[in-house]
Amino acid sequence: MAAQPRFGREAPPRFDSRGNLGYTGIRMKPKPFATRQARAAHVDRTLEAMYPRTPIPLAHRDAFTLLVSVVLSAQCTDRRVNEVTPALFSMADTPEKMAQLAVAEIQRVIRPCGLAPQKATAISGLSRIIAGRHGGAVPRTFAELEELPGVGHKTASVVMAQAFGVPAFPVDTHIHRLAKRWRLTRGRNVVETERDLKALFPEARWNKLHLRMIYFGREHCTARGCDGHTCAICSCFNPARGSS
Secondary structure: OOOOOOOOOOOOOOEOOOOOEOOOOOOOOOOOOOOHHHHHHHHHHHHHHHOOOOOOOOOOOOHHHHHHHHHHOOOOOHHHHHHHHHHHHHHOOOHHHHHHOOHHHHHHHHHHHOOHHHHHHHHHHHHHHHHHHOOOOOOOOHHHHHOOOOOOHHHHHHHHHHOOOOOOOOOOHHHHHHHHHOOOOOOOOHHHHHHHHHHHOOHHHHHHHHHHHHHHHHHOOOOOOOOOOOOOOHHHHOOOOOOO
16 A cells, blocks of 8 residues: 555645745644744843833933033943043033033043043033033934034933933944844844834833843843853843854
8 A cells, every 4th residue: 555645634734935834734832932022022021120220320410411421431331431420520510611621621531431532522512502502401302412513313312311201212232232132123233223123112111121221231141241041031032042
């Protein structure tokens, strides 16, 4: 007697448009994190449980001192910025006072933060504009903030979110790395990643979630310290991946 077909009298196998095997007569248990939405929900729940409070890492007194601190934080750690700004703000903690300082004096104080010539010029310039055009008040719109010297979209997003409570999702290289590692985005740059994260998470979650991602990335899922088995999130999403 001829051998029975492999699939007997069950429905024949079906293949999708890519040639992948579809129906085989066996019900497969769905993977819990098979979609971006499922992974995003898990990230949100996990990080909220780990970090119920979200203090702002940069020490500041108001919107102006936060803006200056964020400018100083480019390619510099928050810890170093927080070590430098007390001396700077003791000299000038308003746009009017900062605009009166010589660029060389600002540069001398902020030198430990790196890129001191560029940052000092930017801080002096934005202080003059805020004092002269905005009555000494930090602008409250993305467009006006991004017109200031040394202020790009990420810096403006931090100020809007953390100083004014406007929903924003500042994406730096660290958040971009985590979003790629957790397969929340295929973005090739921070602009595309920001777009994808905003689409995945409710707007009301953005301001706290971006801080939680920063905390988690620094403490548990560092660029070189997590190989996909170490941290609580990677081990769920990528149990067999290597370091990225």
